[in-house]
Amino acid sequence: MQDRPESYHAGLMNMLIPSKLSRPVRLQNTVARDRLLTKLSAAYNYRLVLINGPAGYGKTTLLAQWAAEKTDLGWFSLDESDNQPERFASYLVAALQQATGGHCGKSEIMSQKHQYASLSALFAQLFIELSDWNTPLYLVIDDYHLISNAQIHEAMRFFLRHQPDNLTVVLLSRTLPPLGIANMRVRDQLLEINMRQLAFTHQEAQQFFNHRLSSPFAEGESHQLCDEVEGWPTALQLIALSARQSASSAQASAKRLGRINAAHLSDYLADEVLDHVDAKTRDFLLRCSVLRSMNDVLIMNLTGEENGQQQLEELERQGLFIHRMDSYGEWFCFHPLFAQFLRQRCQWELAQELPNLHRTAAMGWMDLGFPAEAIHHALAAGDVEMLRDVLMQHAWALFHQSELSLLEECIQALPYEKLIQNPRLALLQAWLAQSQHRYGEVETLLTRAEQGMSEQQIEIDDELSAEFDALRAQVAINAGKPEEAEYLATEALRKLPIGSYYSRIVASSVIGEVHHCKGDLARALPMMQQTEQVARRHQAYHYALWAMLQQSEILIAQGFLQAAYETQDKAFELIYEQHLEQLPMHEFLLRIRAQLLWSWARLDEAEDAARNGLKVLENYDPQQQLQCLALLTKCALARGDMDNAGSWLRRCENLLLSGNYHRDWQTNADKSRVIYWQMTGDKTAAANWLMQAEKPAMADNHFLQGQWRNIARVQILLGKYAEAEVVLDELNEEARRLRLTSDLNRNLLLCNLLYWHTDRKSEAQKVLIEALSLSNRTGFVSHFVIEGEIMAQQLRQLLQLNTLPELDQHRAQRILRDINQHHRHKYAHFDESFVEKLLNHPQVPELIRTSPLTQREWQVLGLIYSGYSNEQIAGELDVAATTIKTHIRNLYQKLGVAHRQEAVQQAQQIMKMMGYGV
Numbered sequence: 001m002q003d004r005p006e007s008y009h010a011g012l013m014n015m016l017i018p019s020k021l022s023r024p025v026r027l028q029n030t031v032a033r034d035r036l037l038t039k040l041s042a043a044y045n046y047r048l049v050l051i052n053g054p055a056g057y058g059k060t061t062l063l064a065q066w067a068a069e070k071t072d073l074g075w076f077s078l079d080e081s082d083n084q085p086e087r088f089a090s091y092l093v094a095a096l097q098q099a100t101g102g103h104c105g106k107s108e109i110m111s112q113k114h115q116y117a118s119l120s121a122l123f124a125q126l127f128i129e130l131s132d133w134n135t136p137l138y139l140v141i142d143d144y145h146l147i148s149n150a151q152i153h154e155a156m157r158f159f160l161r162h163q164p165d166n167l168t169v170v171l172l173s174r175t176l177p178p179l180g181i182a183n184m185r186v187r188d189q190l191l192e193i194n195m196r197q198l199a200f201t202h203q204e205a206q207q208f209f210n211h212r213l214s215s216p217f218a219e220g221e222s223h224q225l226c227d228e229v230e231g232w233p234t235a236l237q238l239i240a241l242s243a244r245q246s247a248s249s250a251q252a253s254a255k256r257l258g259r260i261n262a263a264h265l266s267d268y269l270a271d272e273v274l275d276h277v278d279a280k281t282r283d284f285l286l287r288c289s290v291l292r293s294m295n296d297v298l299i300m301n302l303t304g305e306e307n308g309q310q311q312l313e314e315l316e317r318q319g320l321f322i323h324r325m326d327s328y329g330e331w332f333c334f335h336p337l338f339a340q341f342l343r344q345r346c347q348w349e350l351a352q353e354l355p356n357l358h359r360t361a362a363m364g365w366m367d368l369g370f371p372a373e374a375i376h377h378a379l380a381a382g383d384v385e386m387l388r389d390v391l392m393q394h395a396w397a398l399f400h401q402s403e404l405s406l407l408e409e410c411i412q413a414l415p416y417e418k419l420i421q422n423p424r425l426a427l428l429q430a431w432l433a434q435s436q437h438r439y440g441e442v443e444t445l446l447t448r449a450e451q452g453m454s455e456q457q458i459e460i461d462d463e464l465s466a467e468f469d470a471l472r473a474q475v476a477i478n479a480g481k482p483e484e485a486e487y488l489a490t491e492a493l494r495k496l497p498i499g500s501y502y503s504r505i506v507a508s509s510v511i512g513e514v515h516h517c518k519g520d521l522a523r524a525l526p527m528m529q530q531t532e533q534v535a536r537r538h539q540a541y542h543y544a545l546w547a548m549l550q551q552s553e554i555l556i557a558q559g560f561l562q563a564a565y566e567t568q569d570k571a572f573e574l575i576y577e578q579h580l581e582q583l584p585m586h587e588f589l590l591r592i593r594a595q596l597l598w599s600w601a602r603l604d605e606a607e608d609a610a611r612n613g614l615k616v617l618e619n620y621d622p623q624q625q626l627q628c629l630a631l632l633t634k635c636a637l638a639r640g641d642m643d644n645a646g647s648w649l650r651r652c653e654n655l656l657l658s659g660n661y662h663r664d665w666q667t668n669a670d671k672s673r674v675i676y677w678q679m680t681g682d683k684t685a686a687a688n689w690l691m692q693a694e695k696p697a698m699a700d701n702h703f704l705q706g707q708w709r710n711i712a713r714v715q716i717l718l719g720k721y722a723e724a725e726v727v728l729d730e731l732n733e734e735a736r737r738l739r740l741t742s743d744l745n746r747n748l749l750l751c752n753l754l755y756w757h758t759d760r761k762s763e764a765q766k767v768l769i770e771a772l773s774l775s776n777r778t779g780f781v782s783h784f785v786i787e788g789e790i791m792a793q794q795l796r797q798l799l800q801l802n803t804l805p806e807l808d809q810h811r812a813q814r815i816l817r818d819i820n821q822h823h824r825h826k827y828a829h830f831d832e833s834f835v836e837k838l839l840n841h842p843q844v845p846e847l848i849r850t851s852p853l854t855q856r857e858w859q860v861l862g863l864i865y866s867g868y869s870n871e872q873i874a875g876e877l878d879v880a881a882t883t884i885k886t887h888i889r890n891l892y893q894k895l896g897v898a899h900r901q902e903a904v905q906q907a908q909q910i911m912k913m914m915g916y917g918v
């Protein structure tokens, strides 16, 4: 079957590095940039504030000054790893959480567990949560130029278009981001501060030197230095550093800096900064540069420096491009320009040691509990052993948090012989392929792993081989090989210890599904219940949900629709509790809820559910909409609303033409099509379909039964009664054997149609009575209603006999009411325009043309044809029963018929002649 959970998420580790979410602090010694701060004080009037200027132009410092007193502000500093959309989104949401004091809890869980269809969908949820936040909010994203991933830019364009009015995004970037800036500029939605404005004025430069130097420059000199470097703050800072040596070296620095830009700063930094610090500090700087952010412990590991904190504070005092990242003063980082330079120097000067430094950093991060950052260093160290060790400890936790691309990168970096030495990593590699829908690769990877292990004589213990089996079982069921899947999953369950819960969940879910496929519902149900329990216990909510959806399907097949409804309720609860609304499985649930409501003829609610299902799918491939559209077609059909049914159906058919669907999906969509053809009498379409329709070898589950019922319905429509009867007999036998009660109920209705057409009225009545009685369990209504007038006639007769048990009697009345309400078109055809068309029809029998009925008599004939009794006709036309008798006598005479039966046959021929399939 389909819609399986592809990956799931257990409890979360802390993945977000707090220092990336803190704004720079310690601004006492900075120059207050009043002119720019005044400009920024109007920020809340704009959707976007863009601070755009080259490296080291004071963007971050300016914004840190502006943000200093604000509480309703989230700050998020990017690094190269944030080019990955999921990670970007997690930090963005966390920054907004910071701004709102945790107001967007649902979005936070969704982002951390990656439970969203796309970044835009996540942002849409975020905006819902922010909609009741009424005061201004600010989201600052620093170093946006590091983003090159088009997906993130696109999501940010969506964000900026739809963000609430009280939210202002502030972007700091060295380059102009591709976010529709020109457009926002025209609409006056953008506040910009550019390089020209960021440059220090003479006055600011003077203040700057006054802060930094014990004996500041004279005014004229300071102005000249400022002009020399065009107000570039980084250059001014470097000049101040030189000035500590002598005034003349400040002049020389300014001259040199005036001729270079950030790209060529490294030579300057090497000659003028690094070569001027003492050897110890130099070594300290180079070693620390390995880290993207640092604290005392990490530094101590790297430099052996006992009081790293003090050392950092000293560098900060000297103006050596180091910043505090949090208000506790625990975390520091180098200014990006300086960091980049130091890293380059470190590669040259400490080449030998560098791998070791990264290794040490990796261990430090591991101790702090941040495996993703540890992986960054292990990769940089090129230390495959270490990478493997980190993965062995944390890979599965990362997998459960959907850090799939990070893991993919690690696996790629590991030589295969290393990977295979730890077979669990080989297994992980296969699961990565499975979870990213690269199903074709899974078996190849598993086989390769087994071969590799046997070549290297690596022993596979029972537990591991069981884990392989569990994944293989999942692959087999996906590939439609239930026997193989069952064998593998059973073996897996037999061997897996209780602790291997993930594989146990997978294996028991597969076994449940296999039983389901085979129609062994009595065994499938407890298996899925067990899967649900284990999955809940281990917070594997995707699998818990999947298992509940399966239970609901099983209960529906067994005919226990009420129990299925209650299971669905529980599944909805889980979705809301765990914020799984955006997963495709939510649509699955809405769709089976719609199907159930359709059965019970709660059509408005069924339509709502199907439409909500379409909403869930908005951000997915449109092909997936097929089932919801088919349900909307069925709702229109049950209402007798052929126009709408036709237009929904066209959408289904377009999808069917353009996609390659699993056969169960095809069957479901075809169900609506064959009913439509029956109701419109479109035999050509039906015949064409029948020629190419798949005729499965078996009919032992509800999908296969459904496919064969489609075939039988078309056969009946085409008058291939004998063939239909063979099919239906087999279907019933299987459905009775496997206790597929809902299928039996549906099959009986088709038998009824068949017997009615072949004039076996008493057999027709018998199966109808059985179908009605089964409906006490299933609650079916719409299945009867779509059969229209043929059903109505029979139900009226049954009701007149007055032999039905009370419950069945009520249901029959209910069905009849619905048919009368929705399917009156056949009777309505006997109106004036119909009669006029009829009399002008070239094939109209002479007898009818020469002795025409009065309009009233046509109406009465229509009602007789529809199975109304005399009393019912009198009631319908609001005249006395005796008058009806007179009309009937007259019309019999004019049509040359002797009794009611013949009148109905005449009417039927007329309908056929006029092209209405009956």
Ligand SMILES: Nc1ncnc2c1ncn2[C@@H]1O[C@H](COP(=O)(O)OP(=O)(O)OP(=O)(O)O)[C@@H](O)[C@H]1O
Residues within 6 Å of the ligand: 029, 030, 031, 032, 033, 053, 054, 055, 056, 057, 058, 059, 060, 061, 062, 143, 173, 174, 208, 233, 234, 237, 321, 335, 336, 337
């Ligand atoms: N108002 C100020 N007062 C004192 N120093 C400043 C001021 N603005 C910037 N600087 C100094 O200039 C250097 C660069 O500043 P900052 O980090 O704010 O630039 P940036 O434009 O954000 O750089 P990047 O593009 O690399 O992120 C820093 O060392 C900072 O201390």
